[in-house]
Amino acid sequence: MKNSIRGEIHTVDGALIIIAEINKYQLWRLITAEIMDDMGANNFTFEAWVNNEADKTALFDNLKLYVDKWGGWIDWHQCTHDEPTAQPCVIEEEYRR
Numbered sequence: 001m002k003n004s005i006r007g008e009i010h011t012v013d014g015a016l017i018i019i020a021e022i023n024k025y026q027l028w029r030l031i032t033a034e035i036m037d038d039m040g041a042n043n044f045t046f047e048a049w050v051n052n053e054a055d056k057t058a059l060f061d062n063l064k065l066y067v068d069k070w071g072g073w074i075d076w077h078q079c080t081h082d083e084p085t086a087q088p089c090v091i092e093e094e095y096r097r
């Protein structure tokens with residue numbers, strides 16, 4: 001089981017800064033994308049899977065700074081998508097500004 005952090009941050013230029021922060025941790029997998037929201041603004045979205053809870057807690061706390069800076073949200077959940085039989089993902093905590 002991994003710990004997944006997902007997010008959508010209201011920035012495009014800040015994406016590289018956020019990715020650099022995420023890459024400080026040992027990742028099982030990282031998905032990033034740029035999407036356009038309902039208001040026509042471009043946002044940076046990601047899902048990052050880390051291997052343990054300590055990394056999840058540290059990364060989640062650090063990512064709050066970027067949510068505060070640019071707006072958007074992050075959440076985390078324990079994810080079984082690395083296992084043969086995956087369970088539905090249940091969000092544990094969300095941080096939104």
Ligand SMILES: [Zn+2]
Pocket residue numbers: 004077078079080081089
């Ligand atoms: Zn999941």
